[in-house]
Amino acid sequence: MSPIVKKKGEKFTLPSKYLLFILTILCTGMVLLTFNTTVFSGPLSAVAGYTVVPFEEGISVVGSWLSGRSDELASIRDLITENEMLRSKVDELTIENTRLQQDRYELTNLRQLYNLDNQYDEYEKTGARIIAKDSGNWFYSFVINKGAKDGVAVDMNVMAGSGLVGRVVAVGPNWAKVKSIIADDSNVSAMVLSSSDNLVVSGNLKLYNSGVIEFGQLIDSDNVVVEGDKIVTSNISDKFLPGILIGYVNTINSDANNLTKSGYITPAVDFEHLEEVLVIMQLKQNVTEE
Amino acid sequence: MKRGVITAFLILICFLLQCTVFRFLAFGGIVPNLLIVLTASFGFMRGEKTGLVIGFFCGLLVDIFFASVIGYYALLYMYIGYMNGKFSAIFYPQDIKLPVALILCSDFFYGIICYVILFLLRSRFDFVYYLRHIILPEIVYTIVVTLLLYPLILWINTRLERGELRSGKKFV
Numbered sequence: 070m071s072p073i074v075k076k077k078g079e080k081f082t083l084p085s086k087y088l089l090f091i092l093t094i095l096c097t098g099m100v101l102l103t104f105n106t107t108v109f110s111g112p113l114s115a116v117a118g119y120t121v122v123p124f125e126e127g128i129s130v131v132g133s134w135l136s137g138r139s140d141e142l143a144s145i146r147d148l149i150t151e152n153e154m155l156r157s158k159v160d161e162l163t164i165e166n167t168r169l170q171q172d173r174y175e176l177t178n179l180r181q182l183y184n185l186d187n188q189y190d191e192y193e194k195t196g197a198r199i200i201a202k203d204s205g206n207w208f209y210s211f212v213i214n215k216g217a218k219d220g221v222a223v224d225m226n227v228m229a230g231s232g233l234v235g236r237v238v239a240v241g242p243n244w245a246k247v248k249s250i251i252a253d254d255s256n257v258s259a260m261v262l263s264s265s266d267n268l269v270v271s272g273n274l275k276l277y278n279s280g281v282i283e284f285g286q287l288i289d290s291d292n293v294v295v296e297g298d299k300i301v302t303s304n305i306s307d308k309f310l311p312g313i314l315i316g317y318v319n320t321i322n323s324d325a326n327n328l329t330k331s332g333y334i335t336p337a338v339d340f341e342h343l344e345e346v347l348v349i350m351q352l353k354q355n356v357t358e359e
Numbered sequence: 360m361k362r363g364v365i366t367a368f369l370i371l372i373c374f375l376l377q378c379t380v381f382r383f384l385a386f387g388g389i390v391p392n393l394l395i396v397l398t399a400s401f402g403f404m405r406g407e408k409t410g411l412v413i414g415f416f417c418g419l420l421v422d423i424f425f426a427s428v429i430g431y432y433a434l435l436y437m438y439i440g441y442m443n444g445k446f447s448a449i450f451y452p453q454d455i456k457l458p459v460a461l462i463l464c465s466d467f468f469y470g471i472i473c474y475v476i477l478f479l480l481r482s483r484f485d486f487v488y489y490l491r492h493i494i495l496p497e498i499v500y501t502i503v504v505t506l507l508l509y510p511l512i513l514w515i516n517t518r519l520e521r522g523e524l525r526s527g528k529k530f531v
Contacts, residue, residue, distance in 0.1 A: 085408035089441050092415055096437070099430035117423045121371065128379040136383065201378040203425050206389050206493050207473055210425055212378075238427070246424065254427075254481065274478075275488060277388060 107239075114241035118216065122244045125200040126214050133344055192310065194228070194347040195219060200244070207274065209252045210235075213346060216243045224308050226349045232337025233257075233302060233313045234346055245348075250315065251282050251340055258306035259315055262299040264289070270300065270315055270334060280341075281319050285331035296321060300334055310353050362519050366401070366413060369515070373397050374420050389493070391500040392466055393508065394421065398436050399465045400458065400512045402443025403450045414440030435472055439465045452517065458509055459502060466501045470494030 197213040215221050217240045227234045227247050235249035250257050251272040259270045268287035276282060287294065298318045304311035314337045321332035373393040381390045394417040402410025418433035426432055443461055450457060474489050483489070 085406070085411060085441070085444065088408060089411050089437070092411065092437055093434065096415075096430040096434040100428045100434070103429040113419075113423050113429065117420065121374070121420070121424070124371070124375050125379055128375060132379060132383055201375075201424065202382045204374065204378045204390070204394070204421050205392075205425065205473065206497050207477055208425070212424055253478070253483070274483075274493070275485070278492075 114239065118241035118243050125212065129198065129200040193350045195350055196345055197348055198345055199343060208254065210246060210248045213245050213247055215348060216241050216245050218242050220350055221245045221348055222352065224352055226310050226313065228313065228347045228349065229338045229343055231314055233315050234338055236308055249340065251277065251336065257309060257315065258303045259300050260303035261294050262301050264293045266294060267303050267305065281333040281335055284334050287330040288328065289330050294318065294321060308353060310349060310351065365515065365519065369397060370413065370417055370420065386500060387496065389496040389500055391504040392469065392497060393504065394436065395439065395466050395469055395501060396462055396505050396508050397512065398440040399443045399462045400509055402440040403446045403458065403461055404516050406447045407441050407444030410440030410444035411437045435469065439469060452513060459505060462505050463498060463502055466498045470497060
């Protein structure tokens with residue numbers, strides 16, 4: 070050891086003004102760089118993935134276990150009566166099911182005949198658990214516990230139950246960030262199932278509490294779209310696979326220009342109580358990739 | 360060194376609480392902003408430099424997981440930490456009024472900047488709605504949490520400072 074030991078007090082210290090200046094430049098640079106590219110997201114998300122995600126996963130498992138227990142206690146009585154009702158329903162449905170299976174067999178044959186493509190229930194899917202939700206109050210995005218290692222990639226569609234939840238916007242090795250369709254800055258190209266009219270579904274922070282999302286730019290000159298119609302993702306969307314249920318038309322109004330219509334949609338997914346989601350492991354095929 | 364580890368641990372804990380546990384305890388979908396409490400407290404307890412560094416890392420964590428660009432929240436939290444550091448000269452541990460007022464102002468500033476940059480620029484003009492439904496509830500909830508969290512942060516800080524004095528280190 071050299072006899073000249075650096076004393077603690079003589080350490081070079083950077084005045085906070087300069088540090089602020091340097092970090093401001095750094096941040097501005099990063100904002101500009103990451104606005105269009107994904108330069109930093111790789112290493113940063115890897116580091117964050119190994120330090121933060123394990124904790125998040127643990128907490129969310131405990132949290133959902135606790136809320137699950139309390140729900141169980143509350144609903145045990147309801148379940149008993151419901152159980153009896155369901156038993157009789159099962160018998161009923163079993164009979165119906167056998168009948169439907171025959172129909173399905175026929176349907177498959179006909180599909181093959183027509184060379185129809187898969188319905189979305191035949192896409193390969195993987196289940197994932199939501200482990201963290203947005204730390205702020207402005208947007209609605211969340212983190213799931215599957216990432217690049219499980220084959221999840223950016224732009225994959227995310228569903229819960231039978232409805233569309235959103236799409237993956239960033240992936241780390243063991244986590245992925247999902248932007249939901251109800252987030253204020255999200256827009257989805259959709260269509261009315263019955264009439265194939267295109268429209269745009271957009272999230273709105275103001276409508277979170279009323280449980281609906283907005284739609285607009287619907288051209289429906291024949292007035293065939295009515296309340297209760299199913300809205301699904303359109304086949305012209307470049308991020309979303311076609312035919313995934315978004316929700317049902319709640320209200321519909323004519324716009325001031327008398328050409329287009331707008332209104333509200335009740336989403337098919339209960340965003341309040343989202344815990345597990347399904348990631349569709351297939352990306353929308355783009356023209357450029359062919 | 361010890362201070363660094365403990366501070367990093369605090370940032371991690373606050374971030375985790377904010378996006379997991381407090382999501383279960385949200386009132387009307389509003390969660391308190393623990394990271395602001397942490398950044399502001401260290402700002403006025405330890406000075407500008409500590410405030411801005413802690414703010415930077417808090418913001419970076421939010422950026423990585425929830426923002427569409429990296430650097431936006433880091434910048435915002437960093438300036439909040441720095442501005443709180445300006446008040447370290449008039450900070451006394453016995454007084455709770457100044458910390459609460461500063462955290463309140465910080466969270467209000469945070470809300471306004473978020474509204475202007477993330478919403479106003481996308482032509483969402485109804486400021487009064489966002490003020491009443493997002494910004495103010497968040498401030499109220501944050502202040503309530505501050506009354507519990509701030510004494511804890513203060514206690515940790517005084518313990519650390521006492522330890523550092525004893526080992527003869529100079530303040531950084």
